Amino acid sequence: MALPYSEQDLALFRDNPLGSHTTLDDIRENFDFLDDWESRYSYVIDLGKQAPRIPEAHRTDDHLVHGCQSQVWFIYHLDAGKGTLQVLVDSDAVIVRGLAAVVMTAFNNQPLAHIARFDMEALFAELDLVRHLSPTRGNGLRAMVKRIQATAAALLPA
Amino acid sequence: MSTQRIFDVASVRQDFPILHQSVHGKPLVYFDNAATAQKPMAVLAAMQAYYESINSNVHRGAHTLSDTATAAFENVRQQVARFLGAREAAEIIWVRGTTEAINLVAQSYGRSQLKPGDEILVSQLEHHSNIVPWQMVAAQTGASVIPIPVNAQGEIDQTAYAGLLSPRTRILAVNHVSNALGTINPVKAMIAQAKAVGAITVIDGAQATPHVTVDVQDLDCDFYAFSGHKVYGPTGIGALYGRRAILEAIPPWQGGGEMIERVSFEGTTFNHIPHKFEAGTPAIAEVIGLGAALDYLQAFNTTDLHRHEQALLRRAVELSEGIEGFQAIGTAANKVSVCSFVVEGTHPSDLGTLLDHQGFAVRTGHHCTQPLMARFGVPGTVRASFSFYNTLEEVDRFFVALDKCIRMCR
Numbered sequence: 001m002a003l004p005y006s007e008q009d010l011a012l013f014r015d016n017p018l019g020s021h022t023t024l025d026d027i028r029e030n031f032d033f034l035d036d037w038e039s040r041y042s043y044v045i046d047l048g049k050q051a052p053r054i055p056e057a058h059r060t061d062d063h064l065v066h067g068c069q070s071q072v073w074f075i076y077h078l079d080a081g082k083g084t085l086q087v088l089v090d091s092d093a094v095i096v097r098g099l100a101a102v103v104m105t106a107f108n109n110q111p112l113a114h115i116a117r118f119d120m121e122a123l124f125a126e127l128d129l130v131r132h133l134s135p136t137r138g139n140g141l142r143a144m145v146k147r148i149q150a151t152a153a154a155l156l157p158a
Numbered sequence: 159m160s161t162q163r164i165f166d167v168a169s170v171r172q173d174f175p176i177l178h179q180s181v182h183g184k185p186l187v188y189f190d191n192a193a194t195a196q197k198p199m200a201v202l203a204a205m206q207a208y209y210e211s212i213n214s215n216v217h218r219g220a221h222t223l224s225d226t227a228t229a230a231f232e233n234v235r236q237q238v239a240r241f242l243g244a245r246e247a248a249e250i251i252w253v254r255g256t257t258e259a260i261n262l263v264a265q266s267y268g269r270s271q272l273k274p275g276d277e278i279l280v281s282q283l284e285h286h287s288n289i290v291p292w293q294m295v296a297a298q299t300g301a302s303v304i305p306i307p308v309n310a311q312g313e314i315d316q317t318a319y320a321g322l323l324s325p326r327t328r329i330l331a332v333n334h335v336s337n338a339l340g341t342i343n344p345v346k347a348m349i350a351q352a353k354a355v356g357a358i359t360v361i362d363g364a365q366a367t368p369h370v371t372v373d374v375q376d377l378d379c380d381f382y383a384f385s386g387h388k389v390y391g392p393t394g395i396g397a398l399y400g401r402r403a404i405l406e407a408i409p410p411w412q413g414g415g416e417m418i419e420r421v422s423f424e425g426t427t428f429n430h431i432p433h434k435f436e437a438g439t440p441a442i443a444e445v446i447g448l449g450a451a452l453d454y455l456q457a458f459n460t461t462d463l464h465r466h467e468q469a470l471l472r473r474a475v476e477l478s479e480g481i482e483g484f485q486a487i488g489t490a491a492n493k494v495s496v497c498s499f500v501v502e503g504t505h506p507s508d509l510g511t512l513l514d515h516q517g518f519a520v521r522t523g524h525h526c527t528q529p530l531m532a533r534f535g536v537p538g539t540v541r542a543s544f545s546f547y548n549t550l551e552e553v554d555r556f557f558v559a560l561d562k563c564i565r566m567c568r
Binding site for chain 1: 522567
């Protein structure tokens with residue numbers, strides 16, 4: 001079962017720069033500018049480092065997607081007043097954490113309906129990262145995106 | 159052999175068309191040989207020739223093509239019998255691969271012979287395919303599966319093994335060579351000890367057959383299985399060696415055509431071995447391809463191939479000492495050319511992704527050996543597995559690339 005959030009936990013959601021300070025347009029611009037694989041991956045890895053880590057207490061099995069290669073955790077906070085969602089996605093692998101940062105940037109502080117309908121494949125294709133969302137990759141990211149979108153859809157007012 | 163081919167890595171590489179390509183704009187370096195080996199032209203050509211000139215069903219037709227196909231198909235069975243040192247071709251059963259072979263033994267021998275209280279010993283080094291079939295038959299029969307522990311070097315703990323053997327031990331199932339670590343297990347001695355308590359022995363030879371010479375009579379095992387695709391042959395074909403007396407005594411596993419002598423609704427009698435275990439149309443083209451792969455290997459003095467692979471492994475061990483935080487998983491004194499490792503402060507999957515971008519194909523993850531990964535307390539490893547067509551220069555470049563990956567991750 002999910003634990004209730006402490007004040008410190010809520011601060012993690014609030015202070016996450018991804019989706020507030022860092023926007024998808026920032027990421028797109030940087031990708032345009034970086035033209036070799038090495039600097040692109042270094043940038044993705046750095047993006048992942050911008051995100052707060054999910055505290056150990058919340059890395060429970062019900063927040064986990066088991067990839068064959070790496071593990072991905074996900075917690076969220078609903079701003080009921082605004083109808084927006086803030087998500088934290090974390091992984092034991094730095095590249096997956098970086099890709100999760102792209103996901104967080106796309107979803108954070110966005111209306112539930114927008115998240116539920118968002119085309120993550122198209123975004124990853126645009127950034128030439130789509131192979132990491134493939135079902136055969138085994139990094140758990142694809143399943144995680146689906147799970148976040150299902151969560152957003154379930155939270156939508158009927 | 160009259161016309162033995164001299165081993166030369168540059169000339170050998172010309173036989174493998176797949177090696178000559180780029181991945182992410184970098185020359186491909188294929189270090190995932192323990193997952194599957196590449197196929198020489200001779201294998202591809204043999205399969206193509208089979209379909210172009212003699213394709214027909216075996217053992218059935220009263221026509222020329224079928225006779226030709228059957229002869230070619232049965233010749234490969236003879237060839238595999240020689241490859242494994244079996245007494246006769248009837249002791250060789252075609253299967254899809256090692257996994258199917260182990261399931262066959264578990265469901266035919268195991269299910270008919272095991273009783274509650276019986277014990278199946280498997281090592282902690284095993285691939286899931288040499289654990290799960292035994293767990294399944296244990297659940298069906300009331301037997302239990304007992305793990306033999308592994309030491310810090312990744313070797314089966316022989317003292318613990320001796321302690322686990324008892325009159326309750328009915329089956330010993332171990333790999334000859336570990337897929338995740340490359341450890342060569344002392345199976346001959348283990349087989350003798352198992353026999354002394356009356357157990358039968360099942361050896362998973364999937365990783366051994368590409369790297370060591372196998373002689374089932376010398377090992378004195380009851381079953382020995384391997385996969386064609388790991389010995390440079392096609393996927394979908396493998397072989398199970400079984401001792402004649404046991405094969406004759408145990409029931410068939412799958413029913414169908416080919417495996418019967420007479421069928422009636424009053425009762426069916428089964429074919430002789432090996433056909434009793436081969437229901438349905440077999441993978442004929444793949445058998446022909448496997449034959450070509452064995453011909454290819456046996457054109458060399460195979461010791462030369464193994465010596466080159468050991469040189470690659472030594473170079474890797476040497477260069478790994480220059481990598482900060484490098485931890486080899488599996489440091490057995492006796493091992494094949496597999497370099498399995500983790501690097502402090504990095505995750506295997508990150509290293510795998512970044513190596514791929516530099517053209518290196520390696521396997522990362524748990525290698526279908528979760529109990530073994532748990533033993534070493536790692537989520538998985540990076541595994542670079544070398545074949546005789548790899549070069550020292552590729553190993554050198556690998557460690558330069560690895561160093562770059564590590565710097566990117568930290």
